[in-house]
Amino acid sequence: MKNSHRFFCNTDCEYFPCHKTKRPERFNCLFCFCPLYFFEECGGNYVILDSGVKDCTTCLIPHTPEGYDHILGRLKARFAEIRGDKPENA
Structure with missing residues (x-):
């Protein structure tokens, strides 16, 4: 699946991986910025900070x-x- 339309791993990125992971070879960079960020309920694991930021x-x-x-x-x-x-x- 490497570098298909569903998966892209950019190990050359200076921030790679941008989240802690035990399996960097399975780290998908395709959605570097999550398109669901502005959804009130995205189904992900997030917290709302005191400032209101997700x-x-x-x-x-x-x-x-x-x-x-x-x-x-x-x-x-x-x-x-x-x-x-x-x-x-x-």
């Missing part, structure tokens, strides 16, 4: 090979909600 430093979802499916699923659901589509299970 702190995602302990979240590795966007940085795993499986994170691609999680992020695309959340984005598709949100776009469907915005368009007013009926849920698939309804």
Whole structure:
């Protein structure tokens, strides 16, 4: 899966890895900035700081090979909600 459309590992980045991980070979850099950051509920492991800022430093979802499916699923659901589509299970 290395460097496919679902996974990209940039070991040359000066910040690599930007989150602590025991498996840097599985660290996905594709979503360097998580597209779900501004979602009120993204499904990730985050805390809201006293300042109101979302702190995602302990979240590795966007940085795993499986994170691609999680992020695309959340984005598709949100776009469907915005368009007013009926849920698939309804």
